[in-house]
Amino acid sequence: MPFSQSDLMASQHPADRDIMQPGLAAYPPQAQWDDWTEFESRGWPNRVERRYALVPTSCFNCESACGLLAYVDRETETIRKFEGNPLHPGSRGRNCAKGPATLNQIQDPDRILYPLRRNGARGSGQWERVSWDAALDDMAARIRTALVEGRKQEIMYHVGRPGEDGYTNRVLQAWGVDGHNSHTNICSAGARAGYAFWMGIDRPSPDYAHARVILLVSAHLESGHYFNPHAQRILEGKRRGAKLIVMDPRLSNTATHADYWLPTHPGTEPAVFLAIAHVLISENRFNRDFVRRWVNWQDFLNARYPDDDVTFDRFVQRLTETYAPYSPEFAEAEAGIPAETIREIARVIAGAGTALAAHNWRAAAAGNLHGWTVARCLFFLNVLTGSVSTKGGTTPNKYNKFVPKPHTSPPAPDHWNELSWPREFPLAHYEMSFLLPHFLREGRGKLAMYFTRVYNPVWTNPDGFSWIEALQNEQQVECHAALTPVWSETAWYADYVLPVGLGSERHDLHSYETHSSQWVGFRQPVLRAYRQRIGKEVHDTRDVNPGEVWEENELWIELSWRIDPDGSLGIRKHFESPYRPGEKITIDEYYQWIFEQSVPGLPEAAQQQGLSPLEYMRRVGAFEVARDIYETHETEVRDARGAKADGEIATDADGKAVGVRIDGVVRQGFPTPSRKLEFYSKTLEDWGWSDLAIPAYARSHVATAELDGTRNEFCLIPTFRLPVLIHTRSANAKWLNEIAHANPLWMSLRDAQRVGVATGDLVRVNTSIGYYVLRVWVTEGIRPGVVACSHHMGRWRTTENEGMSRWASAKVTLERNGSRWLMRKDHEVEPFASSDADSQRVWWHGTGVHQNLTFPVQPDPISGAHAWHQKVSLEQGRPDDREGDISVDTDKSHAVYKEWMARTHPAPGPGGLRRPEWLDRPLRPTAEAFRIGS
Ligand code: SF4
16 A cells, blocks of 8 residues: 555654645655656646656765655656655655756766777777676686685775665675775765764764754755755754854855854864863863763873873863863964854854754865864864764764665675775775875786776876876786766776666665664666566566666676686675575565565565565665664663673673673763773874874864965865766766856955956966866955865866767867876867757856866875865966866876875784774774784
8 A cells, every 4th residue: 555645744753744844745645656647848838648657766976865756657668857755764855956867867868878898908999899798707707716816805896986885895795805995085084083083983973953053064055965865954953943153164055054154274173173172171061971971081091191080070170281272262373263253152062052963074074184183173072062962963873874784794804905905004994095006006916807886086086197097007907897877087998888877777775874863765776666566577677777787786696696606616605595595696585685684664664555575665765764863872781791890891792892881880882992982092092193192183284384375375175066066977967067067266356366367367276296277266255365176077088979978078188298197178068969959059168177187195194084185376377278277297196195105104003903903994804804914
């Protein structure tokens, strides 16, 4: 029995109903999703009826994975449009512009429809069509040979947008390889590290809707983390009276909605947070009881003041002394925010009580040397206010996420891949992915089989020319398969280009910390689900996708089966059906098992609707497992061992820590060594970072003191994006490119006058490895002394009709002379002939500039995050400069790489470890692999 509109309203959180009702009135009730009639827009002025089946799936255009509802034309069996899925607990029927633009992507005339194999030099643009069978057989043979010959570290899967929770990691685990590589270190590694050192969990989940104060670093309302689900809840919180504080050197859309906009000089954010902490502590406005119970203050006193009495009062005394130097006046001198404003904000935050929702993800944490301290110092305010895991506060994300288990869990890899986890970065949060070309150049290893998957390092990463050099080197990278739904600058240098599905053409499971709940979302191939709904058989997802576009779920099953056809490597058993022993699992069986066995409450909910759990997910698209999840750390642990005194760790029968005793009761706590929130990090102390073992401020590489104004030196912020663009895939969405197709350099009037430029003029931006040329936009929406240029622009291709979407890319000429690279645009976007009549109507020309090519790698020595902000010098465009010109010397970029590597404190650490055992890793290897020499 399908849902009715009243069921839908009943399924919402009571507090949401008033907010949901106006929006949802426009949605078809779920009872009519099999047969929904609308008037044909193209039929106007006649009232031509068109009948649709509505099929849920999830957007794949950013990490939020909002629910989408595909409108399948019942007559033509094609998708006509995408709207929001009102039954999705995270997005609640709302989407940003990129969700509906999925339609552009699936209909894009420039998309790749068939597997391709290169038949010329890498990057020459010579391709031939190849069958999936031939491609899979070749890749399987290479992988099998590497496994059999003990070269497991030569197999690497490098992912950009995962869009799923664990499916591919399980595949790699089944192969027994430590081969997961990600984009995280050019994205969120800094923020993750800052949170992980506090609580052992590397993401925050702010409860914006119930907050009294919302404190944001970055542009959450226009492009932030979990963009749409968070943005709608920030506005909900504001509507309920929350104060909004935004820290951003740029006047983002979010800042325009703020009660307080703090345009700090980049990298000084921690100084402001510590000054706020100073006020909270010195005015005794912090939550003493929470700090007493949940902070590891005893460890701090024991380590730093061994002669002190270990009492909480003594700790408060030492805390006050420690943060006395971080006065608002100190922060004003560093950050340029008036001391009185900082005091006022500190009092506003104190007034939030335990309802302070704060968030930092990329932004400053991804911009600076020591960027991770932004999150570390920001969360200090949550700790001081006791707003950790409270209603309206900030919860460790793990508690707002639910990842169901599949039918088998392969064992952990038994080795350590030093190409991804080099010894120089023992505390890195995720793989040192963006240094790969330099590691290969230094001869640290090679790759027998390299997958890039929805990942475009040539364009997305810093130092893209070094990536091209690495990808063109067949000794360093023997075989490169690009799994991608669209052409990209990286796919151009692959051996195989394998077309994988977009958001409506693939299966994925995901769960994200959008609010104080746990939910599971189900991305599915829409036309497959539709055909199954009307009783038609589908063999695999290629039957319904355009051309031979495949979904990765099925692809990985098939590839794994071919690597181990007889089961002798122990791989095949993980891809056998749980219902038909010894036979290959189907994708329906994979999800059937999970939904039947692994998602609490789903079978019962499905039964109430007269559906199987799989049918329920195919028809509804998401399931909420739990809601209103707060204070998980307070959960009482019964039957634990040890913990005879307060502060002692309790264990289970296997000796695994399960809790800590607080005021006589064993409570679950946090997954840190102390099971408490670690104000004092013994880990940082033991691994050589004593100065940063407690929340502290360390100057960034772009601090004002580093900039010489007389040479027109500025801090460049390249970390923001325009709300309608995404990384690699928005180039294929014509609507999005029509809206946004320029990334000028933001400059204040004062600075523009100093450099002698005005809006529209060309300016040359010099970095430490080269330069780029673009136009100026003079605005008061940027802090003087700082310039900014959005990323996700500057797409390019080297041939007229292939290699990148023509909606968004410029045709360029690339020249290489040894380590010197030059790029110049031959022409911008032009109208083009295609199956889409709109391609002849293209009126815009701009493509922006690919600034990331001119950035060297700048790895933070602790978190491993790339410090995106650049120290640049500006000059007026020279007479022969053209917009989009780029010049880079990759020898210089390798020299800068070495300078940053010299800042590291390599492993081994205590006990001969490569990495502290308690710090997590995606695809964690065995405990033995953590030891050097094992
Ligand atoms: S925020 Fe926009 S791009 Fe991201 S998942 Fe939602 S609809 Fe898609």
